[in-house]
Amino acid sequence: xxxxxxxxxxxxxxxxxxxxxxxxxxxxxxxxxxxxxxxxxxxxxxxxxxxxxxxxxxxxxxxxxxxxxxxxxxxxxxxxx
Numbered sequence: 001x002x003x004x005x006x007x008x009x010x011x012x013x014x015x016x017x018x019x020x021x022x023x024x025x026x027x028x029x030x031x032x033x034x035x036x037x038x039x040x041x042x043x044x045x046x047x048x049x050x051x052x053x054x055x056x057x058x059x060x061x062x063x064x065x066x067x068x069x070x071x072x073x074x075x076x077x078x079x080x081x
Contacts, residue, residue: 024059027071028052034078048074 031052040048051074058067075081 024055024064024067024071027068027075028056028059030080031071031074031078034075034080038078040077044077048077051077 031048035045035048035052038045038048051070055067055071055074058064058070
């Protein structure tokens, strides 16, 4: 019973990591598209650009949950979902 629980837990973790990995490129594309027409202050534009770059670095290093959170912060500043 415990063995099945452990296997199920690891399977769910592996699947959730894959889901986050697939979300990052879509988030980055949405940010890039919104940046071209965004009317933000210079400070907000700098912040969004920095968050976008950090999110891409996190994605490339395999930190997909962190990447999703970072990119979500950039999307919030831009006012996109």
